[in-house]
Amino acid sequence: MKLGITGKLVLKAALLAMLLALASSCGGEGGSNQKTVLKLSTTGLPSEPISSISISIAMPQGVQPRLNPDLSVPDSVVQVSGVAMPGSTSNVWFGLPRNGSNFGGGLNFTITTSNPAGFGVGEFATVSLDAGSHTSSDFTISPLFSAAGIDHAPVSGISPTLAVVYE
Incomplete structure (x- = not known):
């Protein structure tokens, strides 16, 4: 025809x-406006009150934070929360994945409390990602996690945890 x-x-x-x-x-x-939100916490018995935490999180393939045109991470992506409030973030950057890599890059940052007494274990940061459905096991916290006490000495006795919630 x-x-x-x-x-x-x-x-x-x-x-x-x-x-x-x-x-x-x-x-x-x-087709979805769902955001993946990571709630980062510590567990354990810290050797002293915590003043700052530096952490790196490996993202699943295809997941990354919203980036500014210059590829910097906007302030809205990582927020101090929970026991670390009030505080600030610094050294926030996203490492883009390498070609052929099976992970989606890494988000790195440091949070510092402005409370002179420091803080204990619990939620310390919230990370907002523009991504669909993911579980906590899709993300990996680097073993290079570190915490410093109010005297700037390393804090021992704690481990980082990560939970995924949705908005």
């Missing part, structure tokens, strides 16, 4: 409408 110009236009319009309907019904990043 041979189509005329009008038939071809109608067929193209129908195909385009089907593709648009299919694309809008897909989940994932394009």
